[in-house]
Amino acid sequence: MRVLVLGPDHSDGSLPPYLDVLTAGLRHHGVTVDRHGSSQIPYDQTRHRFWPLERMLTEARAHADQVDLDSYDLVSLHFGNLEIEQLVPAFWADRRVDRPDPPVVYHVHTLAPTLLHEHVPDRRWNSVVQEAIRTLDGYVFFGQYARHQLAGTMPDDVPGGIAWLPTTIPVGTSPNARPALAAALDTPPGIPVISLYGYAAPWKDASLLRSVLERMRVPARVVLAGDLWNQPEQAGVDLGAFVKGPIRVGTGELVVVPGYLGPADRAALVLASAAGVFPYRSHPSFQGSGAIADYLAHAVPVVATDVANLAELVGDAGRIVPTGDPELMATALDSIVGHGVVSVNVARCANARAEQFTGATHAARCLAIYQHVLDADRRRKV
Incomplete structure (x- = not known):
């Protein structure tokens, strides 16, 4: 052919x-x-x-x-x-x-x-x-x-x-984060990384992400990386302060790393993450996430809102929550990064599902x- x-x-x-x-x-x-x-x-x-x-x-x-x-x-x-x-x-x-x-x-x-x-x-x-x-x-x-x-x-x-x-991370890619991303991923011992990467878009709710972090009980660092997150008109909220380094939000921290992530950056981000988070909302043009496959292909659990095809993709390799509900999303993230029974079960399911995203x-x-x-x-x- x-x-x-x-x-x-x-x-x-x-x-x-x-x-x-x-x-x-x-x-x-x-x-x-x-x-x-x-x-x-x-x-x-x-x-x-x-x-x-x-x-x-x-x-x-x-x-x-x-x-x-x-x-x-x-x-x-x-x-x-x-x-x-x-x-x-x-x-x-x-x-x-x-x-x-x-x-x-x-x-x-x-x-x-x-x-x-x-x-x-x-x-x-x-x-x-x-x-x-x-x-x-x-x-x-x-x-x-x-x-x-x-x-x-x-x-x-x-x-x-x-x-x-x-996944858009080619087989054999060596994780190699550029300095700003490497610094964001360098957390103190025992502090998990939760991440989302990709360009800012109308269906990505950065305000919800911050509200979720305010409600989490497990201390974690949320890393938001990709193009346009430092531009309020594109991100939908002013995240400029978080570009300078991690800032405490609730029991955890939020840091923004602007700029496009190449394959080596994405590999480093995904492999350093205890979970991916997708606080999305409905939009007429949005049919589903591509970035989510990088997490799922590498057996990283995902917490996402019930938008477009996200529930279909995640399956039992994470948790799906209603849109606009920071309390439920925070609870779901706590259960996955908190090293309890739920965390173990979801990790096992994520590992079994990974082959579907090669x-x-x-x-x-x-x-x-x-x-x-x-x-x-x-x-x-x-």
């Missing part, structure tokens, strides 16, 4: 590490894979604003034109809220009407891309993107939640399947979906 993985091909954000893992996994299973995609998010870091629409369209059209579709059996399409890859299928639409191009399978990283809806609003092109998504040939969902949410928005006979997101397992599931799409495509063309 010859597959083109079309998606962001740069060093920022959560999608590129995932695509690295997917590509390696598919190749492990004997698939010939090429990569193609954007070299950056369409955001001007100097001017602190998104690109104008015309620049995005020009870039997307160029990507569409650069791809020789005849060279592939299938296109694996990837974009989240901001990637310009969401526009590429629109420039293939006319061609796909007239000739038997390879089927395009969209990995559903977002339920509703926000780029042309919120950041650079354009009703026409936002509708074009939505319509293009509905007319693709197959879908990889990262959980039942996304599949359920999109039911009715696409034809019932279009193939699709579930493949939970894998890159090889994910790639095998995706490959089965791709084959199903190809079989359906052949039947349509007969």
